[in-house]
Amino acid sequence: MATPENHEDPNERPPVIGPEHDEGQGPRRRDFLNIAAVAFAGVGGAAVLIPLVNQMNPSADVLALASIEVDISKIESGSGIKVSWRKQPVFVRNLTPKEIAEADAVPVSSLRDPETLEQRTKPGHKNWLITLGVCTHLGCVPLGISPEENRGPYGGYFCPCHGSQYDTAARIRGGPAPKNLFVPEYAFKSPTTVQIG
Structure with a gap:
């Protein structure tokens, strides 16, 4: 007579061990295909994105205009020059001691856009006033970069x-413009050279 421990049911099947139950056998073919597909998609995505992002970089001609160097050695006191930077006019003016004194004599509290001449120039170069030559009202180019032009009643610029x-410090004193002429980023590279931008 068979004991219960040895009793085998003919209808009972042995447990099926499938791929999900393979223990200790390492990566399967399906895992390799999944990893390969994801890697292929990643490389393909990068191949599409790199040219897309690269085309948004500025072109060489734009980078060349990002900064310019200006020779100021020939600009006489009381005069100035107009240069082009980023397709906008820039006024580089060599102020006279009289023009500096006139700018310093104005009470800052009386100005529409209060700034001192020191705030608008570099230390040790108070006579060099560098501004965009664009009126802050509607973008016209003011007169006054050369002494022969109309400089208006305040001796600076007239739009x-x-x-x-x-x-004389290119600060707004009359008319509809709300702000002073904008001072761009600039630095003196030598006593006779200024880099704008």
């Missing part, structure tokens, strides 16, 4: 479009 008047 012929709507009558904005700037003083």
